[in-house]
Structure formats: structure tokens, C-alpha cells
Amino acid sequence: DLDEVKSSLVNESENQSSSSDSEAxxxxxxxxxxxxxxxxxxxxxxxxxxxxxxKGPPYPGYPFLMIPDLSSPYLSNGPLSPGGARTYLxxxxxxxxxxxxxTVKDTRSPSPAHLSNKVPVVQHPxxxxxxxxxxxxxxxxxxPGSPPTHLSPDIDPKTGIPRPPHPSELSPYYxxxxxxxxxxxxxxxxxxxxxxxxxxxxxxGGFRHPYPALAMNASMSSLxxxxxxxxxxxxxxxxxxxxxxxxxxxxxxxxxxxxxxxSLSPAVSAKSPVTVKKEEEKKPHVxxxxxxxxxxxxxxxxxxxxxxxxxxxxxxxxxxGRKWHNLSREEQAKYYxxxxxxxxxxxxxxxxxxxxxxxxxxxVQEAEGALASKSKKxxxxxxxxxxxxxxxxxxxxxxxxxxxxxxxxLASPAAPAATHSEQAxxxxxxxxxETRAQLALHSAAFLSAKAAASSSGQMGSQPPLLSRPLPLxxxxxxxxxxxPSFPATLHAHQALPVLQAxxxxxVTKSAH
DNA sequence: CGACCTTTGAAGCAT
DNA sequence: ATGCTTCAAAGGTCG
Numbered sequence: 294d295l296d297e298v299k300s301s302l303v304n305e306s307e308n309q310s311s312s313s314d315s316e317a318x319x320x321x322x323x324x325x326x327x328x329x330x331x332x333x334x335x336x337x338x339x340x341x342x343x344x345x346x347x348k349g350p351p352y353p354g355y356p357f358l359m360i361p362d363l364s365s366p367y368l369s370n371g372p373l374s375p376g377g378a379r380t381y382l383x384x385x386x387x388x389x390x391x392x393x394x395x396t397v398k399d400t401r402s403p404s405p406a407h408l409s410n411k412v413p414v415v416q417h418p419x420x421x422x423x424x425x426x427x428x429x430x431x432x433x434x435x436x437p438g439s440p441p442t443h444l445s446p447d448i449d450p451k452t453g454i455p456r457p458p459h460p461s462e463l464s465p466y467y468x469x470x471x472x473x474x475x476x477x478x479x480x481x482x483x484x485x486x487x488x489x490x491x492x493x494x495x496x497x498g499g500f501r502h503p504y505p506a507l508a509m510n511a512s513m514s515s516l517x518x519x520x521x522x523x524x525x526x527x528x529x530x531x532x533x534x535x536x537x538x539x540x541x542x543x544x545x546x547x548x549x550x551x552x553x554x555x556s557l558s559p560a561v562s563a564k565s566p567v568t569v570k571k572e573e574e575k576k577p578h579v580x581x582x583x584x585x586x587x588x589x590x591x592x593x594x595x596x597x598x599x600x601x602x603x604x605x606x607x608x609x610x611x612x613x614g615r616k617w618h619n620l621s622r623e624e625q626a627k628y629y630x631x632x633x634x635x636x637x638x639x640x641x642x643x644x645x646x647x648x649x650x651x652x653x654x655x656x657v658q659e660a661e662g663a664l665a666s667k668s669k670k671x672x673x674x675x676x677x678x679x680x681x682x683x684x685x686x687x688x689x690x691x692x693x694x695x696x697x698x699x700x701x702x703l704a705s706p707a708a709p710a711a712t713h714s715e716q717a718x719x720x721x722x723x724x725x726x727e728t729r730a731q732l733a734l735h736s737a738a739f740l741s742a743k744a745a746a747s748s749s750g751q752m753g754s755q756p757p758l759l760s761r762p763l764p765l766x767x768x769x770x771x772x773x774x775x776x777p778s779f780p781a782t783l784h785a786h787q788a789l790p791v792l793q794a795x796x797x798x799x800v801t802k803s804a805h
Numbered sequence: 806c807g808a809c810c811t812t813t814g815a816a817g818c819a820t
Numbered sequence: 821a822t823g824c825t826t827c828a829a830a831g832g833t834c835g
Contacts, residue, residue: 581828586813590829598831606830607811614812629814636815 582635585628586617 583591590613597609597616617625 581815581826583828584814587828590812594830603832605810605832607809607832609830609832610810610812612812617813632814 582638583632585625585632586614588631588635589613589617589620589625589628 590610593613593616594606594609597612598604601609601612603609603612
């Protein structure tokens with residue numbers, strides 16, 4: 294059967310390739326080009342021992358069959374990430390042109406990213422469909438003999454509008470040249486118990502394909518009961534601390550970020566540029582405050598690592614990323630709030646630091662003027678050190694200077710009331726446009742999926758009149774009820790109209 | 806031993 | 821105003 298599957302895949306790929314009208318849509322070529330990258334993930338997945346992955350349950354088409362109906366094509370071509378040329382993404386290219394080579398074309402999107410030879414950011418972190426991990430599959434979709442069924446022209450049953458394939462529909466099975474297809478490990482091979490291998494285990498070096506982790510979702514949790522408890526992946530997170538468990542990053546967050554006395558002393562400025570440069574290099578690096586996801590990762594990493602045999606952080610992070618999307622809004626809000634506090638404390642410290650530096654400089658000048666014979670060293674060295682770390686409690690009310698970010702404010706409406714006006718007027722918060730745009734993409738994708746999944750038009754019937762970020766309390770029920778969450782800021786009037794009026798506009802826009 | 810990978814989000818810079 | 825880049829954590833992996 295596996296041979297049949299593989300051969301069928303090969304044939305399918307060949308057929309698709311030969312049937313393609315456009316040369317530009319023959320993406321196996323660019324894919325192969327990518328395989329030549331120094332860090333050849335495919336070379337790694339092609340390891341002989343990995344061929345055993347194919348011996349798992351017959352779910353050959355899983356990755357691209359996972360979302361047969363969800364139309365969230367607008368995520369697939371987000372802005373290319375800095376490190377965009379990620380090889381594994383290329384795997385999905387060939388599939389891209391398979392089902393929709395003719396239909397996906399749209400005059401409004403003359404050169405979508407997936408048609409270019411550039412980087413196919415199929416799974417851009419910020420545009421990953423939040424529902425991806427939650428899609429449930431019918432058994433039909435797993436029919437080992439019917440992977441190609443997915444390859445039929447992908448047309449929205451409701452609108453009849455051809456839609457580009459969703460990234461999650463893209464299959465690692467059409468990644469390589471036909472000759473290489475058969476060597477691709479089963480995308481779930483790592484996940485599927487086989488020959489006594491533990492769940493989440495991975496042959497050494499075998500887990501180079503990111504999909505395994507990405508493929509982790511609620512429906513698959515049943516497959517990973519022993520080593521990876523359901524709560525690790527299920528939309529509901531019984532294992533997740535929902536009540537105010539102090540976040541480690543919050544308990545003592547400042548210590549790590551506490552910069553050492555800055556090298557802004559007058560002595561430094563007098564040194565040669567080279568010396569100054571060296572000093573700057575040696576200067577303790579003030580690390581960025583952890584964002585919500587980082588806080589979440591920090592907290593959950595140990596759990597994930599403990600419950601699976603994977604140790605690679607890259608893989609763990611993928612899992613965590615999926616779990617993050619699966620988090621409920623409230624749960625995410627908790628971390629957004631924590632992150633906001635982190636930023637608030639940092640800003641406060643920064644300002645105090647600047648203030649104290651200014652004061653110290655003034656004092657130094659005064660001291661120099663008045664007591665030229667005395668050393669200014671004590672003053673300079675003493676003042677820069679920042680104030681002792683604020684405890685979360687003590688800092689809670691000290692964030693008046695921290696402009697609540699939209700995500701923070703909106704993601705944490707359920708959080709304990711803040712101490713200042715941002716809670717009183719959450720909707721008056723100025724929203725960073727960029728964030729809004731990104732969120733709109735998130736929301737758009739999410740809503741598009743919702744709209745596709747529901748022909749009732751319920752989503753569209755929601756008052757798209759909100760010109761302000763929606764607080765959680767006013768989120769459409771369908772959204773609130775949905776396990777996957779996206780950044781809490783949602784401009785319904787942005788998301789839905791965009792999708793409904795110009796479904797490809799986002800693709801075009803993001804494709805550059 | 807340093808760079809990479811991988812995730813999301815925030816900040817800063819460039820246009 | 822918008823978009824892009826960098827970097828936070830983590831640890832296995834690779835050259």
C-alpha cells in the first residue's frame with residue numbers, strides 16, 4: 294500500500310507537473326533549488342532510517358488533507374520572514390500548483406508569492422492559520438488511497454471563487470522531484486507509535502521536518518496518548534494553569550534584564566573609537582522584555598519537554614506555537630498581561646535610568662564645577678544602577694507610563710482590572726497601525742475560515758461597525774467559542790469586508 | 806564554539 | 821503611516 298501511495302504520489306506529481314499550463318507554476322524546480330541550500334533539511338529527512346516513517350498508519354496525505362474546507366488562503370503568502378528561505382517550506386510548493394494551478398490564478402493577484410520562485414512562506418508564523426491545529430478530519434481524508442482527491446480544483450463551494458491552497462493543505466508529499474518523493478518520511482511517522490518508539494520521539498536527526506510538530510493538533514491527540522498527554526494539544530487545556538500562577542518570568546524578571554551600570558561614563562567618551570567599540574561590545578546587553586509568547590514558552594517548555602521525548606528546541610517551539618494558538622483567549626490574555634507588565638516595568642526602569650543618568654550628569658557637572666579636585670566617580674558609579682527589582686505586586690500599580698498595547702489591553706479584559714484608565718476605557722486605546730494590520734490578517738484568516746466553515750453568513754452578520762478593537766466581551770460568539778485564538782485585537786470591519794469583498798487582496802498585498 | 810533552527814510578539818528603524 | 825528587521829528563550833544540531 295505504501296508503495297502504491299508513493300507511486301501514486303509520484304504519478305500525481307508528474308501529472309500535475311505535466312498538466313500545468315504555466316511554466317511558472319512548475320514549482321518543483323524552485324523546490325529543488327532550495328534543496329541545495331547548505332542546510333538541507335530534505336537531505337536529512339531522506340536519511341535511510343527515516344524511510345521507516347512510511348510504515349506508519351496510512352495517512353499519507355494528512356498534512357494537506359487536514360483542512361479540506363477551510364479557506365484561509367490569505368495566510369499563505371504573508372510578508373516574507375527574515376529567515377524566510379526555510380527549506381521545509383519548499384516542500385509544499387509542488388502541491389500548490391497541483392490543485393489550483395488554473396483556478397488559483399487571479400488577475401488581481403498576478404504574482405502571488407506562491408507563484409514566485411522566492412520564498413514560499415507557507416507557514417509564516419504570523420499568518421499561520423490559527424485553526425490549523427484544530428481542524429478535525431474525517432476518516433475519508435485519511436483514506437490512504439485518496440490523497441489525490443484533495444487535488445481537485447479547489448473552489449469555494451459557497452462562492453465558487455477559486456481559492457488558493459491553504460498552507461496547511463500543502464503537502465510535504467509533493468515536495469521533491471518525483472524521484473525523491475518516495476523517500477520522504479511519513480509526516481506523522483515521528484508521531485505514530487511504531488516499533489516501540491515512544492510518542493514524540495524522534496530518530497536521531499530524523500525530526501527535521503517541521504510538520505510533525507505542526508501537525509500536532511487536537512484530533513491527533515488520540516494518537517499520542519501515552520507520551521504526550523492530550524492536554525498538551527487539546528483545545529481545552531486542563532493542564533494549563535488558569536489561575537494566577539505566578540509566572541517565573543514575572544517573579545523575578547528584572548534581575549535578568551537589569552543592565553549593569555552603563556558605560557556612559559565620561560571616561561568612555563574620551564577613549565578611542567576602537568576602545569569605545571570594544572567597551573560597547575562588552576557592555577552588558579539589555580535584553581528585550583519577553584513577550585507574551587515567550588513567557589508562555591518559558592512556562593510551558595518544561596512541560597512539553599517532559600511529556601515528549603523531543604529535546605530540540607526548534608521542535609518544542611513548534612509545539613508550543615501550536616499550543617499557543619490553541620490557548621483560550623483568557624489563557625492568552627494572562628500572558629499578554631504579563632508581557633505588558635514586563636514592558637511597563639522596563640519602560641519605567643528605562644526612564645528612571647535616563648532620569649538618574651541625567652541627574653548624575655548634572656551632579657557630576659556640579660561636582661566638577663564646585664569640587665573640581667574631587668572625584669566624580671562615586672556619583673557616577675552609584676547612580677546608574679537601577680532600582681531594585683520590582684515585585685510584580687509592587688509594580689502592578691506602577692505602570693501608568695506604560696501605554697497599554699492593543700493586544701495587552703484587549704487580550705486581558707478578563708484579567709484583573711488594572712489600576713488605571715486603560716481598563717476604564719479599553720476601547721479608547723490607540724492601536725498601533727502595524728499591529729492592526731497584522732491582526733487584521735490574523736483575523737481575516739481566521740474569519741475567512743469561519744466564513745468558509747459556516748455558510749450561514751453568521752460571521753458577516755456581525756456588526757462590522759466596530760471601528761475600535763473589540764474587547765473580548767464583545768467578540769462575536771463564534772470567535773469566542775473558538776478554541777484557537779489570535780491576538781486579541783480584532784477589527785471586524787477590517788477583517789470581514791476585506792475578505793468578502795476582495796478575498797485575494799490580502800494575498801496580493803502580502804505577496805509583494 | 807558560534808550559528809542555526811523554530812515559535813510569537815514587541816520595538817525600532819527605514820521608507 | 822506602513823513595512824521590514826531584529827531579538828527576546830531554549831537547547832539540540834551542524835559546520
